[in-house]
Amino acid sequence: MTASTPIHRIPDDPTTRQTLALAGVFQSASLVDELARTGQVDPRAWDTLIRATLDTNPASFEAIYGGHPNNLRRGLEVLEAVVGRKQADPVVLRYGFSLLLLMSKLRTNDAMMDDLGSRLVRIQGQAEHFGETHENVIASLGEAYQETLSTLKTRIIVQGDPSLLQQRMMPERVRAILLGGIRFALLWHQQGGRRWKLIIQRGALKKALDQLS
Numbered sequence: 110m111t112a113s114t115p116i117h118r119i120p121d122d123p124t125t126r127q128t129l130a131l132a133g134v135f136q137s138a139s140l141v142d143e144l145a146r147t148g149q150v151d152p153r154a155w156d157t158l159i160r161a162t163l164d165t166n167p168a169s170f171e172a173i174y175g176g177h178p179n180n181l182r183r184g185l186e187v188l189e190a191v192v193g194r195k196q197a198d199p200v201v202l203r204y205g206f207s208l209l210l211l212m213s214k215l216r217t218n219d220a221m222m223d224d225l226g227s228r229l230v231r232i233q234g235q236a237e238h239f240g241e242t243h244e245n246v247i248a249s250l251g252e253a254y255q256e257t258l259s260t261l262k263t264r265i266i267v268q269g270d271p272s273l274l275q276q277r278m279m280p281e282r283v284r285a286i287l288l289g290g291i292r293f294a295l296l297w298h299q300q301g302g303r304r305w306k307l308i309i310q311r312g313a314l315k316k317a318l319d320q321l322s
């Protein structure tokens with residue numbers, strides 16, 4: 110994914126936008142699980158999450174995830190399992206729904222929202238200097254998550270290989286991915302997404318996923 114990637118316009122309806130935002134949440138959940146178990150992540154899915162987190166003033170909805178739904182393919186596949194009632198990894202689902210719950214707590218905390226916003230502005234400056242996925246930027250994103258969202262009573266406990274989770278930069282990478290999930294969870298809420306709607310909108314979500322496949 111590059112800055113020159115053509116924008117792939119999506120149908121301009123709330124359900125499609127909610128579906129893509131929700132895919133970002135579950136992409137974060139899937140990458141956290143993969144990173145914690147294997148120490149590796151899918152580069153395209155990783156870049157999409159980090160860039161979306163840093164882009165707090167996107168030119169369009171599509172620009173948030175880099176202009177093409179395939180940048181969220183990992184999350185869309187998890188979501189397809191959810192709405193299709195297929196087998197989905199319970200750990201990934203737990204992370205995803207925990208991100209939605211954590212986002213709801215963040216939304217009611219104006220001071221934390223302001224603090225997080227200020228931190229992201231500073232980190233954007235770092236990204237312009239070092240590059241969006243430089244370890245200094247990832248470390249700052251991880252620190253932003255740790256000093257804001259990690260202080261809430263609702264916390265996400267990541268399971269994985271203890272030896273991997275203790276490696277250099279691993280906690281920062283995990284937290285940066287979780288912050289990306291929060292970014293998409295907030296986007297989902299902004300587009301009208303609500304947890305109680307997920308059950309009654311299963312059919313609409315499935316239709317949107319079919320159009321995006």
